[in-house]
Amino acid sequence: MITPFSVLNRTYDIEAEIAIIGAGPAGTSTSIFLARKGIPHIIFDKDDFPRDKICGDGLSGKVVSVLEEMNPQFLQDLYNMPETFLGSWGVYFAAPNGKGVNIPFRLNGRPIEQPPGFVARRIDFDSFLVKNIESRLANPHFNCPIKSIERNRQGIVLTFLQDGKVKTAFVKVVVGAGGDRCPVKRALTTYRLAPDHYYAGLRTYFKNVGGMQEGNFIELHFLDEVLPGYFWIFPLPGNRANVGIGMLSRDIRAKRVNLREIMFKAIKENPTIRHRFEQAEEIDSVKGWGLPLASQKRPLSGERFVLVGDAGSLIDPFTGEGIGNAMFSAKIAAEVIAEAVEKNDYSAGFLKEYDRQLYDRLWDEINLSYKIQRLVQHRWLFNFVINRLHKNKRLMDTFSLMFNDLDMREKLKSPLFYLRLLFNN
Ligand SMILES: Cc1cc2nc3c(=O)[nH]c(=O)nc-3n(C[C@H](O)[C@H](O)[C@H](O)COP(=O)(O)OP(=O)(O)OC[C@H]3O[C@@H](n4cnc5c(N)ncnc54)[C@H](O)[C@@H]3O)c2cc1C
Structure with a gap:
């Protein structure tokens, strides 16, 4: 005006x-x-x-x-406060079938000395x-x-x-x-x-979640109900974890689902997740906010x-x-x-x-x-990729590079990548 x-x-x-x-x-x-x-x-x-x-x-x-x-110096400051800023060395992806792969963060394909990422309360x-x-x-x-x-x-x-x-x-x-x-x-x-370009997210805090990954990998569990969104467990200092879930607003509206219910159903019933929460205690309440994509x-x-x-x-x-x-x-x-x-x-x-x-x-x-994001909506494709990576360390290494290198990631769009997965044992 x-x-x-x-x-x-x-x-x-x-x-x-x-x-x-x-x-x-x-x-x-x-x-x-x-x-x-x-x-x-x-x-x-x-x-x-x-x-x-x-x-x-x-x-x-x-x-x-x-x-x-x-x-x-800012980075040095974070390294010097491990009780607040937890160094994280990679990401764990779990497909809807529950199988997962660890992808260590790398720099130009090389392992790195200092943690390449952190988890810290906002x-x-x-x-x-x-x-x-x-x-x-x-x-x-x-x-x-x-x-x-x-x-x-x-x-x-x-x-x-x-x-x-x-x-x-x-x-x-x-x-x-x-x-x-x-x-x-x-x-x-x-x-x-724009509901096609907007996630709704929920998060809470737990302590004593079991089976946390070595190297404080952040974990993304792609659950059937929320694809292409996911349920996450991000480790925090002091044996705590940020636990949450995100889903496209478009799908929440279309399927009329209650995201909070899906999150607690995963915690209580999902076969690859529930045992992790047997000794865990929720230490905050669930809170939600939007993610404009x-x-x-x-x-x-x-x-x-x-x-x-x-x-x-x-x-x-x-x-x-x-x-x-x-x-x-x-x-x-x-x-x-x-x-x-x-x-x-x-x-x-x-x-x-x-x-x-x-x-x-x-x-x-x-x-x-x-x-x-659109590819992972095809759960069969996602399950297939993770199954194959599970069986072949060399492919796993290539895939790991993809998440650290944009040119390599381009290959995910290519049908050749999937053919290679199909025939490479
Ligand atoms: C559930 C959930 C999980 C997420 N997880 C991650 C994650 O793990 N990693 C990641 O990288 N991103 C994550 N995100 C996204 C991330 O939170 C945001 O992208 C990030 O906070 C954006 O920073 P910002 O400074 O743009 O906005 P914000 O962090 O939202 O900061 C905006 C600031 O503006 C102030 N403000 C608002 N209105 C006014 C006003 N009228 N007057 C004065 N001040 C005002 C607010 O108080 C606030 O301090 C997540 C988001 C959600 C909702």
Whole structure:
């Protein structure tokens, strides 16, 4: 909505060039990357920190590589806190028939020295990022929910609450980092929830789950009832685990299922899962939240705004990982915004550069994940692949490489890969 001249004769509680709305991984990463360039900004969050975020708590290799780029010391800090950040060395996939394969994370095919991924409660990871914001340049406003966003010719007017009082801020450009229900997305775009491109997820915490994998592998159990979604067990320090389930919204609606019931049925009855929970104790309640998937290409910017992380629907459509893409999108957004500041150009035309750069780097990977997501809906194919891999170590090694190398992963799309599985014993 353009309201000409509404800025005239108005005074604001804060005036700044840039505001970031949301201090999850996308918002804090944008802040840290902007600060590295010496660019001042304000960062808002409706909550104070530490605060929880409903998640599986898996921090993938992409998170690790963006953290390293932000500041190599950050990674050392995580390695030095094993009681909070549990190093994870791979992923275990179980097909609907219950058979599973372990896929160690590798770097260019080589085994690695330090853990390539982590599992850590979001209350801890997000606080870690918040602590690393440079408050000299970032001007954090936490416990300040954004109530409305109005765009006019001169800039953006944000209305927010602080200590029960209504306040306003005037900025030139706004970064929407408010997650799935981001107020920037709601005010400045026409995004609608697309049930084909959206997962619903539930998670809870258990302690004393039995039979956890060596190397703290994260476990994805592809259950018949939720394909292409899955049930997960992600190990946490202190013999705890994040346990959850995700399913496409389209399928939940079509099949009218109760996701919570499916999750507890798996825990109580699934032949490959139930024995793991015999001594386990639930230590939190089940909580749910949405996962906006990247499988539909959407505009990520417009006049005076960019969207990062879940606000831009950037979650991997196969694995459900969103933290890595949230942080990666933040890095690209900060680079484009730095140029926009220099040129004093916050037009839709200029900020479109963010969409271009981000999709140039991520689209192949997203597209491939989407194809794999659709392939695993064929349970017979999934069962078949896992059965064959089980029998042949060499094939298993090739498959393991596929999950660490995009070019190799391309082969999953090729009929030749399946023929090879069929005839290779
Ligand atoms: C059940 C479940 C399991 C998942 N498991 C994983 C996993 O294991 N690994 C993984 O990589 N990803 C996982 N994801 C996805 C991951 O949680 C998200 O992709 C990630 O949190 C995105 O980060 P973000 O910063 O974009 O948004 P968020 O983390 O949602 O942060 C948004 C921030 O904006 C703030 N905010 C919102 N509205 C306002 C407002 N009006 N004013 C001010 N502030 C506001 C919020 O308080 C919040 O701090 C999972 C998601 C779900 C739901």
